[in-house]
Amino acid sequence: MSRSLVFALRNTKEIMRDILTLVFGVLFPLVLLILLSAIDRSIPPQAQMTLFEINNLTPGVSVFGLSFISLFTATIVSKDRCTSFILRLFTSPLKPSQYLIGYTLPLIPVSLLQTVICYLAAFALSLKFSLNVLLAVAVNIPVALLFISIGLLCGTVFNDKIVGGVCGALLTNLSAWLSGTWFDLSLVGGTFEKIANLFPFVHAVNAGRFALSGEYLSIVPELLWVAGYALVIGAVAVIIFNIKMKQD
Amino acid sequence: MYAIKTEKLTKKYKDKTVVDNLDLKINCGEVYALLGVNGAGKTTTIKLLSCLVKPTAGKAWLMGKSIADDETEVKQLISISPQETSVAPNLTVRENLEFIAGIFGFSRKEAKKKADKMIKDFNMAEIEKSRAKTLSGGWQRRLSIAMSLISQPKVLFLDEPTLGLDVFARRELWRLIDSLKGSITVILTTHYLEEAEALSDRIGIMSKGVLKAQGSAQELKKKAGTESFEEAFVKLAESEVQL
DSSP: OOHHHHHHHHHHHHHHTOHHIIIIIIIHHHHHHHHHHHHHHHSOGGGOOOTTSHHHHHHHHHHHHHHHHHHHHHHHHHHHHHSTHHHHHHTSSOOHHHHHHHHHTTHHHHHHHHHHHHHHHHHHTTOOOOHHHHHHHHHHHHHHHHHHHHHHHHHHHSOHHHHIIIIIIIIHHHHHHTTTSSSOHHHHOHHHHHHHHHSSHHHHHHHHHHHHHTOHHHHHHHHHHHHHHHHHHHHHHHHHHHHHHHOO | OOSEEEEEEEEEETTEEEEEEEEEEEOTTOEEEEEOSTTSSHHHHHHHHTTSSOOSEEEEEETTEETTTOHHHHHHHEEEEOSSOOOOTTSBHHHHHHHHHHHTTOOHHHHHHHHHHHHHHTTOGGGTTSBGGGSOHHHHHHHHHHHHHTTOOSEEEEESTTTTOOHHHHHHHHHHHHHHTTTSEEEEEESOHHHHHHHOSEEEEEETTEEEEEEOHHHHHHHHTOSSHHHHHHHHHHOSSOO
């Protein structure tokens, strides 16, 4: 087994054995999905409020759930950095690229699993199965990479105490408020909507909604926003990680 | 060939010289203790020798490999047991051991075999399935050292290995370090003078980044002209000249 895979396997175990992963990664988004579906059932059709309909809600909640992936990534990176475990790792023959692969790899299946669980729960709440659901799940892969990149960056820059606040509170709130999941951004409009559109979160949710509704051509421009952010943030994380590794 | 050789190894942070023209020659299989008060430069010396920080000037070789030019080879030869216990908290004892063997390039089968040996040698059979974070400080330290040894290093750096341990756990680790003599070169940093005296073949006394004196405990007492090793340490550490 390659060194990257050995490191990835260790990280997978560290993440999956943390109770926070289960609570925030799976249970919390599920509770939100169920609650908001219940609210949707109470909204009279005359209100013409479609935001919490399961087709609109599921992509939003799945993206919100993925924001916790940043927390998991940042937590493991910063905990390693802030303890003497990093001395053991840095005096081993692992190379910088192997660290980054090792930190990133385990979170891709975790993200996929999280998305799949979210969609399975949505089936129980009236979402109809179609091949578009599979596409919506696949669309979340670049979104997961975006949140992993943010986690790598935060874990590299901040210590394990700050990471909880930045990724656990700030990022999850930011991604929720600016994603158009909980309220229609166009209803707020103005500067808020413009700012929200400059961030990748609303585009990540839109990509999932377009996938689910079969508007395939509309997916690409939305995903370009997500991929662009993921690439830039990922590159910055790699550069800073390399600098920190060589830092005295 | 020396296990460790340094020539005028120097590390400066801005205007502060942390390690100053260090010349060391440490033989293979030797247990060498670095003694000094806080800020003497011991930990920085270990960081320099284990390629964690780059020297400002000077050179160093481990088993003939340069820390500047052969970093990957050096890292394959060394292992470090840091001051704080250094284990993966959510992994079991066995998983921690197999993980380290894996990142040093051993196959899964070899890693398992090596973990078996470490578990046997360190009497950890009872706790092999326990997660590291649930272990007592003494067991965690023991695991930490076992993790440092599983890659079969030629040079082992032990930074304050018995710090915070009770007297029984400390004695147990002493026995362990003693058993390594002759097979692995051990560089030990410690604040406990009796530990250095009991375990080391030679002791280097550092103060303000300078190696003030080195030799066996007996030789150092003789150099300082004192009866006790503690007195010798104080006298030599405070001395203005290198002895």
